[in-house]
Amino acid sequence: MKSDHKTREDITLSTYAAGFWKPDAPFAVDRAAHGRAVSNGYLDVAESYTRVHLLPTWGAWKLRDLTAKRLDAWVINLHRRGELAPATINKLIQALRTILERAVEDDWISENPAERVRTIRAQRPSRSILTPSEVLTLLAGPEPWDDYRHYAINVLAAATGLRMGEVRALLVDNVKPDHIEVRRSWEEGYGPRQPKAESARDIPIAAKVYGILSRVIRETTPISLLFYGQDGKDCPMSKSSLLLESQVAGDAISQ
Numbered sequence: 591m592k593s594d595h596k597t598r599e600d601i602t603l604s605t606y607a608a609g610f611w612k613p614d615a616p617f618a619v620d621r622a623a624h625g626r627a628v629s630n631g632y633l634d635v636a637e638s639y640t641r642v643h644l645l646p647t648w649g650a651w652k653l654r655d656l657t658a659k660r661l662d663a664w665v666i667n668l669h670r671r672g673e674l675a676p677a678t679i680n681k682l683i684q685a686l687r688t689i690l691e692r693a694v695e696d697d698w699i700s701e702n703p704a705e706r707v708r709t710i711r712a713q714r715p716s717r718s719i720l721t722p723s724e725v726l727t728l729l730a731g732p733e734p735w736d737d738y739r740h741y742a743i744n745v746l747a748a749a750t751g752l753r754m755g756e757v758r759a760l761l762v763d764n765v766k767p768d769h770i771e772v773r774r775s776w777e778e779g780y781g782p783r784q785p786k787a788e789s790a791r792d793i794p795i796a797a798k799v800y801g802i803l804s805r806v807i808r809e810t811t812p813i814s815l816l817f818y819g820q821d822g823k824d825c826p827m828s829k830s831s832l833l834l835e836s837q838v839a840g841d842a843i844s845q
Contacts, residue, residue, distance in 0.1 A: 601698060603656070604649035607689050611637035617692055630780045639685045643674075648686075653699050656690070658706035669710050676712035683707055739810065739817055742802045743832065746770070750793045756785055758826035760816045765803050769794050776826050 609615050611633045621628050647664065648656065661683075668679050687704040694702050720728065728734060729748055735741040743757055752760075755775035759782050764771040769792045774782040784790065795803075803816070812818055819827040 600652060602650055602652055603689070604645050606653060606693055606698060607640055607645065607649075610689055610692070611640065617688070627784075629777055629783070631777055634779070635681075636685050636688070639682055640689070643682050644686055644689075653690070653693055656703050658703040661686070661704055661707045665707055665710065676710040680709045680712065683709055739806055739827070740832065742806045743817060743827075745799060745802055746795075749795060749799050752793070753786065754829060754832065758815075758817060758829075758832075761814055762807055762812050762816050763814075765800070765807070765816065767797075767800050778829065 610617055612618065613630060613633060618628055618633060665679060665683060668674055668682075669676065674682075683704060687702060687707075690699065690702040690704050693699050725748075729741075729745050732738050732741040735744075746752060747754075747757060750770055752770070752772065753775065755777060756772050759774040759776035760770070760772075761774075764773060772785055772789070772791050772793060775785045777783050806812075806816065810818075813823045815823060815826050817827045819825050819831070
């Protein structure tokens with residue numbers, strides 16, 4: 591949308607960013623049209639960052655008055671105060687970059703000042719990982735697992751590279767003797783959606799993997815979702831339970 595001169599001079603970040611992250615707003619619609627759709631979860635998080643952190647500081651500022659120097663000073667101040675993690679500060683920068691990049695495309699401003707704002711270097715905590723032999727032990731049989739389904743999920747993920755959302759959204763009908771049909775992914779708070787980057791695909795599986803999944807179907811009698819959760823057979827197992835059980839089983843064989 592082209593803007594007249596007066597509006598272009600006076601528009602504030604708060605005015606321009608109103609409704610920016612809605613699923614039916616131009617940003618999300620255009621991304622989807624170009625094959626780069628963003629999830630509802632991403633939009634929710636970005637909206638929260640904008641509402642809670644960006645607008646209270648910059649909402650009243652005119653877009654034309656936002657400069658890289660001012661934004662960079664704000665980032666440095668956030669880091670010095672220590673109230674937000676470096677990773678969170680970097681996500682704020684990214685959200686602001688996205689909004690202002692769209693403002694450039696819409697001809698509200700001539701350049702994106704946030705592009706020249708430096709991110710904060712985040713210190714990544716060291717993580718211990720299982721050795722190859724421990725992984726083989728973990729997946730060799732269901733003994734370390736309290737729930738056979740968690741064993742099946744980890745074998746399936748290791749054999750196919752399925753993402754967690756894709757595993758959680760898997761239907762009984764997607765399990766074939768020689769392959770898995772990946773047609774959906776489960777998005778927290780929204781339910782099933784297309785796989786990331788529209789990556790629907792068929793993945794070959796070995797007879798052993800099919801046998802493990804067949805046992806899950808036989809013993810748990812799922813109706814539609816293969817790995818349903820405690821809330822009912824139409825809801826998948828929770829992310830937290832999947833991560834916790836995997837951690838417990840990993841700890842058991844690494845001690």
